[in-house]
Amino acid sequence: MGTLGALQILIWGSSYFLLAVLAEPISAETGWSRQQIYGGLSLGVFVAGLLAPACGRFIARNGGRQLLCASGPLVAVGLATLAASHSLVSYFIAWFIIGIGMALGLFEVLFATLGQTYGSNAKSAMTKVTLCSGFCTSIMWPLTAFLLDAYGWRWVCVIYAFLMLALVWPLYRSALPPYRPEPPPARSDTTGSPNPSxxxxxxxxxxxxxxxxxxxxxxxxxxxxxxxxxxxxxxxxxxxxxxxxxxxxxxxxxxxxxxxxxxxxxxxxxxxxxxxxxxxxxxxxxxxxxxxxxxxxxxxxxxxxxxxxxxxxxxxxxxxxxxxxxxxxxxxxxxxxxxxxxxxxxxxxxxxxxxxxxxxxxxxxxxxxxxxxxxxxxxxxxxx
The missing domain is CATH 1.20.1250.20 (MFS general substrate transporter like domains)
Known part of the structure; x- marks a missing residue:
């Protein structure tokens, strides 16, 4: 579970928590307002929310390992686009792409995958993952600040894009078992069933x-x-x-x-x-x-x-x-x-x-x- 926790630290720190450190230097270089800059993050989270039910349906049919693996390359593309942004249009396009990656890679998809794979036994795994990921800001904010001082905010995005591209796909494939569908239960009273109680x-x-x-x-x-x-x-x-x-x-x-x-x-x-x-x-x-x-x-x-x-x-x-x-x-x-x-x-x-x-x-x-x-x-x- 340490690998899963580390991957969650990486994706959260490269997306949701990124602007806590980079907002000011982005504003200083581009002249964009803080509201415009944080508007990009809001767009990304909004996109992730819109895609969440579709991700849940995909996991129910195919498992979640594929989505989690794909989150790395998608966030990497978004970060590379962000690094190259010199206009608000390209900036918001970057966050749109990052939002898709967030939809595929944040806690909701990982928890759904663990719950589907291990059932009630997933509780321990979830606790361990959240314990590791609890150090996200403690690790990623100082690291981001260090890289910012050394290379500037655009190269921070490039470095994190490389890490997402290089690590996420292979590590999720090694840490999570492939999906093995089970026969559906004879009866299930849930909001996902045709006639929920x-x-x-x-x-x-x-x-x-x-x-x-x-x-x-x-x-x-x-x-x-x-x-x-x-x-x-x-x-x-x-x-x-x-x-x-x-x-x-x-x-x-x-x-x-x-x-x-x-x-x-x-x-x-x-x-x-x-x-x-x-x-x-x-x-x-x-x-x-x-x-x-x-x-x-x-x-x-x-x-x-x-x-x-x-x-x-x-x-x-x-x-x-x-x-x-x-x-x-x-x-x-x-x-x-x-x-x-x-x-x-x-x-x-x-x-x-x-x-x-x-x-x-x-x-x-x-x-x-x-x-x-x-x-x-x-x-x-x-x-x-």
């Missing part, structure tokens, strides 16, 4: 909303956290220090989860949303406790990354799991794509306090959703 449809909607809101919260904090903390009195250095606490908290909770990997995924989901809600409320209502609040939120978010792969395995069979994961991923990714724009608008027009209150309210909505989900799963007999 009302209870399973309700569970699907609740899970989709739960993970979409969680993704929105993380996307908002990824872009706005430093500004929001400065808005409640922190210096830039203090805000960066508080924000940096989330990473170790995410990794720490995944280490702890290894000892409880067989625990009920719904229970873990309750813990995840509760930690996130308490952390956000502490930071919102008592800004001086932001350090503790962000540790709690980071722990909740670290656990969320695991349960978004394991919770659906409580409800759907391995054969249905890839399709369900694709359908769940679409609204979550699209919501994340528009979050920076919406969040920036709310912050600019409503202010810091209102933005904190909005984000805290979303965590409380998630708490309500997961408790309603618990009732629905109990009624459907899924609390195993």
């Amino acid at each position: 009302a209870s399973f449809t309700q569970i699907f909607v609740l899970v989709m909303l739960l993970f979409s809101l969680s993704g929105v919260l993380m996307a908002a904090l990824s872009v706005l956290l430093i500004t929001l903390l400065q808005g409640v009195g922190y210096t830039l250095a203090g805000a960066v220090a508080v924000g940096a606490l989330m990473g170790p908290a995410q990794v720490g909770v995944r280490v702890i989860d290894l000892a409880f990997r067989n625990a009920n995924a719904l229970t873990k989901t309750k813990i995840s949303v509760s930690l996130s809600a308490v952390g956000m409320l502490m930071t919102t209502l008592v800004p001086s406790t932001a350090a503790i609040g962000m540790v709690l939120y980071g722990a909740g978010n670290g656990l969320r990354t695991i349960v978004r792969g394991t919770l659906p395995l409580m409800v759907w069979t391995p054969s249905d799991y890839p399709v369900i994961m694709g359908r769940i991923a679409r609204p979550a990714l699209i919501a994340q794509a528009v979050t920076p724009l919406v969040g920036g608008y709310v912050l600019e027009h409503a202010g810091t306090k209102a933005t904190w209150m909005l984000l805290s309210s979303l965590t409380l909505v998630n708490v309500a959703l997961v408790w309603r989900l618990s009732v629905a799963m109990r009624q459907a007999g899924c609390n195993r």
Whole structure:
């Protein structure tokens, strides 16, 4: 699983987290605004969301190893196009291509592949992969900054394109077994079946909303956290220090989860949303406790990354799991794509306090959703 985790670090760092370091030098060289630059990332995530259900259907029929292998060359082409971009048109074309690669290579496809291949035994593999990938920003941001200082942002894109091209295809082929289709189950009550029961449809909607809101919260904090903390009195250095606490908290909770990997995924989901809600409320209502609040939120978010792969395995069979994961991923990714724009608008027009209150309210909505989900799963007999 170390190989899979390392590959996830590479693709996340070469796509989703790339602009955290490169946005400023790109803007300085080209004169494009930060909104235009981050608009490219939003386009890429939006494209990934649109393609998610199709990826799920493909995995259900053919397995996911082919998609994961193909993600490397696609992101490589996008990064090479990005390196050669001297106009916004080519810049957005680059992110469109990267978005296709993200659709094929991020957690959703890997989790769907692991769930289809190993069934309920995939929980341990998912935990180990997310543990490794939790070091993504800790590894990729310093590496990107080093390469930026040495070679400039265009050569950073070229170097990462080479790594994606050289490593992703062969390593996924060696790390994942080929797809071996199994006979379909005689009966499957899921939202992927022609006549899903009302209870399973309700569970699907609740899970989709739960993970979409969680993704929105993380996307908002990824872009706005430093500004929001400065808005409640922190210096830039203090805000960066508080924000940096989330990473170790995410990794720490995944280490702890290894000892409880067989625990009920719904229970873990309750813990995840509760930690996130308490952390956000502490930071919102008592800004001086932001350090503790962000540790709690980071722990909740670290656990969320695991349960978004394991919770659906409580409800759907391995054969249905890839399709369900694709359908769940679409609204979550699209919501994340528009979050920076919406969040920036709310912050600019409503202010810091209102933005904190909005984000805290979303965590409380998630708490309500997961408790309603618990009732629905109990009624459907899924609390195993």
